[in-house]
Amino acid sequence: MSAQRIEISELGAQGDGIGAGPHGATFVRFSAPGDVIQAAVEGTRGTLLSVLEPGDARTLPPCPHFGPDGENAACGGCAVQHIGRDFYTAWKRDLVISALKARGLETEVAPLVEAHPGERRRVVFAARRSHNGGILGFHRAGTHEIVDIATCLIATPRIVSALALLRALAAQAAVSPKAFQMAVLDSQSGFDIAFDAPFKLADTDRLRLVAAARKAASVARIAFNGEVLVEKQPPQLDFGGVSVTPPPGSFVQASARAETVMADLVSAHLKKAKRVADLYAGCGTFAxxxxxxxxxxxxxxFAPSLAALDRAMRRVQGFKPVSTEARDLARRPMMAAELKAYQGLVFDPPRAGAERQAQEIARSTVKRVAAVSCNPATLARDLRILIDGGYRLMSVTPIDQFLWTPHVEAVALLERPKS
Incomplete structure (x- = not known):
């Protein structure tokens, strides 16, 4: 490993600055385009030693846990707090544009729907036992080390104000030296906490954790490895006037505002359809x-998510019928013949995308399709399949749901032209 002077020319897809090093392109975390830096280089990776000349894209990180010079650096929850807002928003939008271009898709991409601090209602912390209780935070980038945090600028104010409580609950659950995850959802009725750990709790451990939860007024439910230990009140999320209780640890959109933006785009696009298929429906974000x-x-x-949606729809009046079907769409996609009954369709798959399902949609007669994705690369692949099948891409809107990270959502709207 040798110290090198490097001029950073661009920001990579994972948020690392890229410059020309002794062995070609060199990736340096915490560097920004325009920076002239000193870095310890090994192969294609560099470790930032100092910023000799800051570039115009660089700004002062707002969080004390971010960066090599922070008070408790470097929390791996964020990657690009050191990038100025204008450059950051252009970079995030370009992640979508570049993915589309890689598949030969040239289309106008809307301006980025920006995220703001304090909007993340669902945060997955890393935790483990320590000599004085518990450690709660995020993994240091590229390591298994957990950085204990005192604040978090991306989480909702309620989560931040409860960090001491959450750390105490994590300490109660830490009956093994092994690290574990603690997902915290800030629901309308209180915190929905789901532990995912590589160990089990004894009966006495369960009782101790339940006792601690009962004392905390802000906790609605606690589950450990899928088992509900205590539910003082059902955690509630509002999906357009429908109150849904998601299963413990299940997927929900991380930001309520981003969810609303995505749902509005989808609903407006499909409003003329009499019957709509919602594929990868979760617990009903769009449905x-x-x-x-x-x-x-x-x-x-995931059948429990569908059960949550079904229970919620049975409690409301004035809505159209919602039928549900538990089905692994990656292995058994809805076939083109099955889709004949629908004029509109929305699909929101996991990061791996929906390649097989997209192939069936491309052969279908569905008039309007909304594709929602958290992975621009697999979204572009699936859009290519749909367009090759005769669909016309009408718009693509990037949505920043994960502030200061390389992750970006996108909603693509397509229609099948009249023959």
């Missing part, structure tokens, strides 16, 4: 809202 005006068939591989 519940669409049912305000349309008959919806929700398909999802």
């Amino acid at each position: 519940a809202r669409l049912a305000c005006q349309q008959i919806v068939h929700a398909v999802e591989g």
Whole structure:
């Protein structure tokens, strides 16, 4: 490893600065385009030693846990707090543009829907036992070391104000030296906490954790490895006027505002469809809202999420029917013949995308399709399949749901032209 002077020319897809090093392109975390830096280089990776000349893209990170010079650096929850807002928003939008271009898709991409500090209602912390209780935070980038945090600028104010409580609950659950995850959802009725650990709790451990939770007024439910230990009140999320209790640790959109933006785009695009299929429906992010005006068939591989949607829809009045189907769409996609009943369709798959399902949609007669994705690369692949099947790409909107990270959501709207 040798110290090198490097001029940073661009920001990579993972948020690392890229410059020409002794062995070609060199990736340096915490560097920014325009920076002239001193870095310890080994192969294609560099470790930032000092910023000799800051570039115009660089700004002062707002969080004390971020960067090599922070008070408790470097928390791995964020990657690019050192990048100025204008450059950051252009970079995030370009992540989508570049992915589309890689598949030969040239289309106008809307301006980025920006994220703001304090909007993340769902945060997955890393935790483990320590000599004085518990450590709660995020993994240091590229390591298994957990950085204990005193604040978090991305999380909702309620989560931040409860960090001491959450750390105490994590300490109660830390009956093994092994690290574990603690997902915290800031629901309308209190915190929904789900532990995912590589160890089990004894009965006495369960009782101790339940006792601690009962003393905390802000905790609605606690689950450990899928087992609900205590539910003082059902955690509630509002999906367009439908109150849904998601299963413990299940997927929900991380930001309520980003969720609303995505749902509004999807609903407006599919508003003329009488019957809509919602594929990878989760617990009803889109289905519940669409049912305000349309008959919806929700398909999802995780049956508890569908059960949560079904219970919620049975409690409300004035909505159209919502049917549900538990089905692994990656292994058994809805076939083109099955999709004949629908005029509109929305799909929101995991990061791996929906290649096989997209192939069936491309052969279908569905008139309008909304594709939602957290991975621009697999979204572009699936859009290429749909376009090759005759669909026309009408718009793509990037949405920043994960502030200061390389992750970006996108909603693509397509229609099948009249023959």
